[in-house]
Amino acid sequence: MKTFVMKQIGETAWIDKEKPEAGPRDAILRPIAIAPCTSDIHTVYEGGIGERQNLVLGHEAVGEVIEVGSKVEDFRSGDRVIVPAITPDWYNTDIQDNYHQHSNGMLFGFQFANLKDGVFSEYFHVNDADLNLAHLPDEISPEAAVMLTDMVTTGLHGAELADIEFGDSVAVIGIGPVGLMAIAGAKLRGASRLFGAGSREVCAEVASDFGMTDQINYKEVPISEQIDSLTYGKGVDATIIAGGDSDVLTTAVEITKPGGNISNINYFSIGESLPIPRLAWGNGMAHKTIKGGLCPGGRIRMERLANLVTTGRLNPEKLITHHYNKFEDIEEAFKLMKDKPRDLIKPVVTID
Numbered sequence: 001m002k003t004f005v006m007k008q009i010g011e012t013a014w015i016d017k018e019k020p021e022a023g024p025r026d027a028i029l030r031p032i033a034i035a036p037c038t039s040d041i042h043t044v045y046e047g048g049i050g051e052r053q054n055l056v057l058g059h060e061a062v063g064e065v066i067e068v069g070s071k072v073e074d075f076r077s078g079d080r081v082i083v084p085a086i087t088p089d090w091y092n093t094d095i096q097d098n099y100h101q102h103s104n105g106m107l108f109g110f111q112f113a114n115l116k117d118g119v120f121s122e123y124f125h126v127n128d129a130d131l132n133l134a135h136l137p138d139e140i141s142p143e144a145a146v147m148l149t150d151m152v153t154t155g156l157h158g159a160e161l162a163d164i165e166f167g168d169s170v171a172v173i174g175i176g177p178v179g180l181m182a183i184a185g186a187k188l189r190g191a192s193r194l195f196g197a198g199s200r201e202v203c204a205e206v207a208s209d210f211g212m213t214d215q216i217n218y219k220e221v222p223i224s225e226q227i228d229s230l231t232y233g234k235g236v237d238a239t240i241i242a243g244g245d246s247d248v249l250t251t252a253v254e255i256t257k258p259g260g261n262i263s264n265i266n267y268f269s270i271g272e273s274l275p276i277p278r279l280a281w282g283n284g285m286a287h288k289t290i291k292g293g294l295c296p297g298g299r300i301r302m303e304r305l306a307n308l309v310t311t312g313r314l315n316p317e318k319l320i321t322h323h324y325n326k327f328e329d330i331e332e333a334f335k336l337m338k339d340k341p342r343d344l345i346k347p348v349v350t351i352d
């Protein structure tokens, strides 16, 4: 079967691989909608998770079930399903005392295009199908649903980690597709003033639709100066980091009030350590909490996010700026994600 792979750090390629096989609890799917992620770009071009050779890329997919193992109960061949980017090993005992994202080891829920072949393939394998897959509701298009697998769950997790409360002022650093969903999540949780840092106009427009009240163009004046003047020196109750290099952590600590929360959903792909500014962190005593997390996966999470769409609370289709309609176009979509033209938020490839 045809697959789009990371050949090695810095290089992608098309290669033929054997079709995967299903164990008793697994499923084999064919993709019907796929999207590249900025994380794939960090992985290939910055070596963010180290060397990988001939590893199939991609972790955002909606698929059709082709085959299931003997112990799978709720899915059968022909079902259309949402496949979360994070597909933990639900039968590992770590599940009972850990975040599911880290069952069996730190970040081990991030299996696709990290620990095993991803979804940019004519067929792909999903472990623990009953616990990882969710049925695609008829009312949601495969294109919209593929946004749930990673962008929506990640952005909303940013708002969860920041523990946003009614009336909180919130800054979201980065308003690409992940930051946009963090804005949507902060609004759903009751944020009042919502600052969004980014320079792409196409993103700023959609950010306003999702609830941003003030755009911070970080290319014109540093974020900390702009927040300082807009909040009369007080800072914000919570900051969500969804873009930028490690300096944004410094900025986040600077702009967050004492007692406030900093939540990171960015993938820092370069450097050995991350800078925390001593004085802005109150010499370690400012009660500013920093949390960082991998997006939640699993079936129930996908079903709950799908409910947000079917009830009209969230429209993730607004993220999609570029549409493709054949499997091979994933190469072009991937290139777009690397180059980030100014009219891009997110590309999607649908496959008949």
Ligand code: NDP
Residues within 6 Å of the ligand: 037, 038, 039, 040, 042, 150, 151, 154, 173, 174, 175, 176, 177, 178, 179, 197, 198, 199, 200, 203, 218, 242, 243, 244, 245, 248, 264, 265, 266, 267, 268, 293, 294, 295, 340, 345
């Ligand atoms: P994009 O590249 O589309 O967006 C990044 C945003 O950050 C843009 O708005 C960009 O502004 C802004 N930005 C860039 N540099 C700076 C800077 N120095 N200061 C402030 N803002 C800056 O990325 P995505 O939205 O696709 O992804 C965001 C991050 O989330 C990535 O690191 C990705 O790997 C990670 N991710 C993490 C997941 C998780 O589970 N935690 C899951 C999925 C993704 P501009 O408008 O100028 O482009």
Ligand code: ZN
Residues within 6 Å of the ligand: 037, 038, 039, 040, 059, 085, 150
């Ligand atoms: Zn991703």
